[in-house]
Amino acid sequence: MSFKETDIINIVIAGTAGQGVITLKRLIEFASQKAGVKRNFGSEMHGLAQREGAISSHTRYQKELFEDDRKNLYSPLICYGDADLYICFEPIEALRRGLFASNKTSFVLNSRTIPGIMITANLESYPSLEKIKEILNGYSNEVYFMNATELSLNNFNTNQYVNLIMLGFAIPTSKIPFIEIEHYEEVIKEWLRDPDSNIKALHLGLEKGKKIINSAN
Amino acid sequence: MLGNEALVRGCLEAGVSYVSQYPGTPTSDIGEYFHQVLIDSPETREFLIHHWAVNEAVATSSCAGAAWTGCRSLNPMKHVGLNVASDALSVIALNGPNPGAMVVSIGSDPGSLGSHQEQNERFYAWMLHLPTFEPHTPQECKDWIKLAFELSEKYDLVMNFRMSTRSAHSRGFVKLEPLVKGKAKGEFIRNIPKFNSLPPHAINNHIRLYERIEKLREAIPSLGVNKIIPGENKIGIITSGMPFGYTMEALNQLNLNDVPVLKLGMIYPLNYEEIVDFIEKLEKVIIIEELEPFLEMKIAEIAHDHKINVEIIGEQYFPKYNEFSTGLVATCLANIFNKPPNEQMKKAIDYFNSYKEIIPSRFPTFCSGCPERATLYAILKATNHLENTIISGDIGCYVMSFFPPQQCSDLVICMSGGISAAIGMSTKTDQKVIAMIGDSTFFHTGMAPLAEAVGYNSNVLLIIFENSWTAMTGHQNDVLRYLLNKGFSIEDICKAIGVSWLRVEDSYKPKKLVKSIEEALETDGFKVIIIKRECGLQAHRWRMDQIRGLEREGKKVQDVSYFIGGCQMCYECARVLSCPAIRRVETDGIEEMQIDQDRCIRCGVCYEICPNGAIRKSIINLFAEEVPFREL
Numbered sequence: 151m152s153f154k155e156t157d158i159i160n161i162v163i164a165g166t167a168g169q170g171v172i173t174l175k176r177l178i179e180f181a182s183q184k185a186g187v188k189r190n191f192g193s194e195m196h197g198l199a200q201r202e203g204a205i206s207s208h209t210r211y212q213k214e215l216f217e218d219d220r221k222n223l224y225s226p227l228i229c230y231g232d233a234d235l236y237i238c239f240e241p242i243e244a245l246r247r248g249l250f251a252s253n254k255t256s257f258v259l260n261s262r263t264i265p266g267i268m269i270t271a272n273l274e275s276y277p278s279l280e281k282i283k284e285i286l287n288g289y290s291n292e293v294y295f296m297n298a299t300e301l302s303l304n305n306f307n308t309n310q311y312v313n314l315i316m317l318g319f320a321i322p323t324s325k326i327p328f329i330e331i332e333h334y335e336e337v338i339k340e341w342l343r344d345p346d347s348n349i350k351a352l353h354l355g356l357e358k359g360k361k362i363i364n365s366a367n
Numbered sequence: 368m369l370g371n372e373a374l375v376r377g378c379l380e381a382g383v384s385y386v387s388q389y390p391g392t393p394t395s396d397i398g399e400y401f402h403q404v405l406i407d408s409p410e411t412r413e414f415l416i417h418h419w420a421v422n423e424a425v426a427t428s429s430c431a432g433a434a435w436t437g438c439r440s441l442n443p444m445k446h447v448g449l450n451v452a453s454d455a456l457s458v459i460a461l462n463g464p465n466p467g468a469m470v471v472s473i474g475s476d477p478g479s480l481g482s483h484q485e486q487n488e489r490f491y492a493w494m495l496h497l498p499t500f501e502p503h504t505p506q507e508c509k510d511w512i513k514l515a516f517e518l519s520e521k522y523d524l525v526m527n528f529r530m531s532t533r534s535a536h537s538r539g540f541v542k543l544e545p546l547v548k549g550k551a552k553g554e555f556i557r558n559i560p561k562f563n564s565l566p567p568h569a570i571n572n573h574i575r576l577y578e579r580i581e582k583l584r585e586a587i588p589s590l591g592v593n594k595i596i597p598g599e600n601k602i603g604i605i606t607s608g609m610p611f612g613y614t615m616e617a618l619n620q621l622n623l624n625d626v627p628v629l630k631l632g633m634i635y636p637l638n639y640e641e642i643v644d645f646i647e648k649l650e651k652v653i654i655i656e657e658l659e660p661f662l663e664m665k666i667a668e669i670a671h672d673h674k675i676n677v678e679i680i681g682e683q684y685f686p687k688y689n690e691f692s693t694g695l696v697a698t699c700l701a702n703i704f705n706k707p708p709n710e711q712m713k714k715a716i717d718y719f720n721s722y723k724e725i726i727p728s729r730f731p732t733f734c735s736g737c738p739e740r741a742t743l744y745a746i747l748k749a750t751n752h753l754e755n756t757i758i759s760g761d762i763g764c765y766v767m768s769f770f771p772p773q774q775c776s777d778l779v780i781c782m783s784g785g786i787s788a789a790i791g792m793s794t795k796t797d798q799k800v801i802a803m804i805g806d807s808t809f810f811h812t813g814m815a816p817l818a819e820a821v822g823y824n825s826n827v828l829l830i831i832f833e834n835s836w837t838a839m840t841g842h843q844n845d846v847l848r849y850l851l852n853k854g855f856s857i858e859d860i861c862k863a864i865g866v867s868w869l870r871v872e873d874s875y876k877p878k879k880l881v882k883s884i885e886e887a888l889e890t891d892g893f894k895v896i897i898i899k900r901e902c903g904l905q906a907h908r909w910r911m912d913q914i915r916g917l918e919r920e921g922k923k924v925q926d927v928s929y930f931i932g933g934c935q936m937c938y939e940c941a942r943v944l945s946c947p948a949i950r951r952v953e954t955d956g957i958e959e960m961q962i963d964q965d966r967c968i969r970c971g972v973c974y975e976i977c978p979n980g981a982i983r984k985s986i987i988n989l990f991a992e993e994v995p996f997r998e999l
Contacts, residue, residue: 166729179538191504191612194369196481196532201767202746202947203731220596220624225538229620230694231715245726248719249694252711266729270951270960271772271941274727278535285722289715309965366495 153327155214156221158185160228161326164247165239165262169341170313172196173342174237175207177317178326180341181333193226201232202266204277207245213328232267235314240264248289255275256292256323258359260316262299292323301354311351314338318355322363331356368542370534374472375400375661376543377512379411383441384549385433385530387418387426389811390840391445393535394474398443398843414551419837419845422782422811423448427471431459434467435562437553439516443472446488447781452811456525460495461564463523463579465551470515471497472528473964476658478690480532483779484687487658489529492635494636495526496576498583499635500592501608503991506846511632512591518590522583529634531657533690535607548587554764576883584636586894592632593641598625600845602704603645605654605666607631608628610691614655617697621706634662642669654681655705658693690707721774721864730770735948736968739765739832741874743775744831744944744976748877749884756888757792760870761785763805764839765832783812786829790819793826797887801828805849806857807837814860820893821865828887828894833857834902835999843906851999868894875900875996899999906996907968913994923991927969927984935979945975970996 153159161178165171169247172194192209194348204213204265212223230249238244238259251257261279268274286293296319302311322325339345368378375397378386397565416433420426423444430440442450449471449870455459456471475489476482492499500515502508508530512958515526556808560568587593596615604626606614610631618626629645631637638929646666654663660682667679684699685691687771694712699709726988733740742764750756753775760776761783768776789802804813809831821828835851836842861869868890872880880898887894901909914924931949936958940949948966962973 167731176538183540189540190689193537196396196536201731201734201764202729204729209735218624221619224615225609226533226615227537227691227692229616229692229697229709229712231709231711231713240724242729245719245871246729248722249715251715251719265950266727267941267945268728268771268949269665270947270949271938271945271953273772273942277725278725281725289718305607340958 155328156212156216158210158212158223159325159327160233160250161209161235161237162206162228162247162250163209163237163296164204164243166243167201167203167205169205169239171205171207171239174313174317175209175240175340177334178209178329180337181299181329182211184336185239186332187213187328188215189223191223191226204243204246206243213329222238235320235323237320239312239316241295242276244286245282251289255326256294256295257286257290258296258316258320258323260298260312261295278325292367294295294319294359296355296358296362297324298355301358302351305354306347306351311334311347314348315355318352318357319359319362321356322360368505368509369396369536369538370502370505370530371396371506371536372400372528373509374512374528375404375539375540377509377883378441379546380509380544381439381513382547382549383412383439385430385438385440386443386857387420387449388443388858389423389426389430390422390837390845391448391474391842392819392840393476393530393532394443394445394472395843396535397472397836397842399841402844413547419568419843420556421846424454425456427459430469431455431464434464434469435933436555438550441466441470441472443474443509445474445482446476447482447484449473449488449491450476451782453495453731456497457495457771458564460497460525461569461576464519464525465523466556467517468516470519470526471514471778472530474535475529475531477531480690482739487661487909489634491592492527494579495624496524497635498580498633498662499527499529500632501529501634502534503608503611503630504630505537505541507632508534509541514590514592518583522579524579525584529608530945531609534682538574573640578956580636580984584638586642586650587633587636587638589818590633593638594630594689595645596628596630596631598627600626601755603627603629603649603651604653604655605629605631605645606649607634607662610657611656613691613693613696614978616693617700620693620697620709621701621704623700623704623706630907631662635686637665637669639669641671642836643673643675649677651678651680653684653700654679654697655685658683661686686966705818724969728989731767732770732945732947733764733767734903735946735966736907736970736972737764738834738874738898738900738903740944740946741877741970742830742832742880742898743773745874745880745884745974746775747773747943748881749888750799751882756801759785759789759792761802761804763807763808763832765803765805766839768803772945782808783816786816786827788818789827789829790823790825799828800826801830803830805832805838806834807845809857810847810850814864817861818864824892826891826893828884828896831857831895831897831900833897833999836905838902838903838904842902857897861897866893868892869897870895871897871899873900874898875972877972901996901999903968903970910994910996917992917994923988925989925991925993926987928964929962929967929969929971929974929982929984931960931962933979933981935981936960937978939976939978940973940982944973944976949973
């Protein structure tokens with residue numbers, strides 16, 4: 151699917167505390183600025199969510215503005231049923247934030263679960279990955295999984311690069327239009343610690359993502 | 368820039384030279400940005416001072432003090448902080464901030480995204496006569512806070528810059544203007560009638576306050592902060608702040624692009640002519656605002672006073688609780704305009720709500736290795752799972768104590784409300800009463816109820832968490848740190864006030880702590896147990912830095928880890944302690960607990976409490992250097 155320059159692009163990034171949701175959100179926003187995007191308005195979740203909680207962010211941008219100002223981007227929150235893309239660092243978080251999805255939404259999900267204390271205590275249960283996939287597939291045709299945590303651990307010996315791998319994974323869905331790989335790389339170099347590893351993680355995710363997404367279509 | 372970041376930039380462009388605040392979401396990062404400025408640009412230290420105050424009332428009066436020497440001061444606080452500061456602010460607003468200027472920046476929190484409740488503090492604007500801005504974009508945050516300082520100085524009024532969690536933490540492009548150096552030193556000029564609001568001056572200052580407000584009211588149309596988006600429809604909308612954004616997108620979605628919208632940048636005071644001009648051409652006006660109707664009441668009053676025949680609606684169509692969203696505003700507007708609801712939206716809501724039941728909860732909880740979690744474990748053990756026991760909670764990380772599986776807090780009121788409630792309760796019940804308070808809350812307002820509990824020898828056990836950080840709001844380098852670094856001791860304060868039953872314990876030694884709690888609960892009268900153990904997050908960061916430093920020097924360091932073998936699945940670690948570093952796994956049909964090595968901070972509490980000895984400690988490089996957590 152191709153976007154018009156005046157389209158409002160809506161991206162939901164969801165995960166759990168400490169996974170780098172806000173970092174990825176800002177990285178996309180900074181890269182969109184490099185790409186000459188005219189308006190950018192998105193919302194982050196701070197505070198309480200840091201403590202093992204569920205966390206989500208909305209990234210929204212518009213490459214060019216409509217002449218009729220009423221049609222432009224005004225809210226930092228996506229409307230229910232209006233997201234183009236979900237990047238989920240933890241699979242169940244896609245369902246928790248599902249209200250923003252439409253049938254044109256692409257979902258890219260990290261398949262590694264973080265169950266939480268109620269699951270460990272056996273007081274609640276965590277649905278199977280198959281069940282999560284089935285529910286999302288009941289709504290959208292584009293649902294892709296990758297074990298980004300494993301990829302990060304295998305390549306970097308830490309789970310700190312899950313967010314950049316997931317960005318790479320999301321790019322082949324074409325749902326982050328008008329931003330080129332070079333824009334991300336520029337921002338990473340200017341803004342993140344250890345840019346080489348982050349760029350490597352981005353490309354790892356991109357290559358693996360291309361395979362997963364192309365073989366599905 | 369984030370809204371808060373833009374607000375700080377605006378202050379620096381306005382020449383602000385004094386900032387004082389007690390941290391609280393969503394305003395904590397305002398102070399963090401100022402601190403960063405002071406670090407990154409050392410030349411600002413010549414004129415700019417930022418204080419983390421002991422509480423909001425102290426911060427507010429400090430800011431007034433700075434303004435009264437002729438400087439520009441900023442006083443950020445969260446919405447409930449205004450309850451604490453209102454006593455001081457009621458007088459300061461009366462006196463006026465001149466010769467300087469003062470802006471309070473309130474972080475409201477519709478939806479309780481980072482607070483214990485979502486009170487609509489806008490009504491303080493009426494009560495205390497605080498002219499109030501409500502920005503929508505980060506650009507407005509930056510531009511309007513500058514304007515707020517100009518108006519404060521010009522009209523001798525304390526201005527209110529009302530942010531919300533959403534506006535504070537939304538990010539957009541901001542056009543910058545040059546920075547202006549603030550005043551390093553001013554001078555206080557004696558003016559007894561202005562600064563002593565007691566009779567007869569109090570009445571005169573009240574009269575003067577009305578005069579100042581009326582002058583500002585007249586000037587509002589020239590400020591350029593209120594804006595009309597024109598349209599031909601006979602139904603119009605008045606809104607402000609974040610709901611303006613939701614409204615515009617909702618109107619576009621519903622193809623209602625002929626509806627005129629009045630966007631108010633200043634919600635108090637209102638300019639009568641401006642409101643009358645907008646509403647007199649309309650048959651119906653919809654007021655879109657979060658929480659209780661504030662604008663709606665004033666606009667209805669203006670319509671009534673000016674005999675305008677227009678229907679004013681809002682609260683009967685929109686919820687008076689929780690945060691708004693584009694979807695919610697669109698649903699309410701569809702209802703008012705008799706439009707079919709947005710199909711795509713309805714489909715998403717119906718579909719995903721039908722699977723709500725299978726989504727496991729993920730609420731905020733204590734971090735791995737948190738000394739407060741370990742203390743709750745000890746309380747549960749010492750009281751046989753809270754048998755005949757009441758836990759009076761308070762504000763801090765331990766506000767999360769009520770969450771399952773520990774469920775170790777029966778009530779919470781406000782900063783230091785827990786110990787006060789315990790005093791009253793203990794006179795009226797024979798149940799055991801335990802109150803909890805953290806060190807930052809202790810300094811905030813906790814010492815007064817402590818003195819009362821000692822005075823009446825209340826039959827209460829007070830547990831003070833001394834973790835040496837204002838942890839909940841993000842570990843600010845605040846006055847608590849300075850006090851503790853100077854050797855200030857909560858133990859000494861308790862002794863000086865006259866606490867006779869006092870123990871200092873460490874929750875990383877849970878068995879000893881259980882005994883102490885048992886003994887305390889068997890003793891009549893007022894008892895205090897201080898839990899002295901650094902916040903796990905900070906302790907872990909510090910320890911890892913030490914280890915990395917030693918390793919860089921080429922030194923070998925002891926490598927401690929905990930692992931589980933022969934787990935009996937008794938759930939002691941998962942349900943009574945419930946550390947998030949422990950997870951339940953199934954291998955070959957056998958269930959057992961496992962420790963996530965990347966999340967475990969090596970506090971050793973699970974190792975101490977496992978009733979089956981199934982949690983083992985392993986030390987690699989036994990004879991190498993040991994790096995323990997630092998002692999407080």
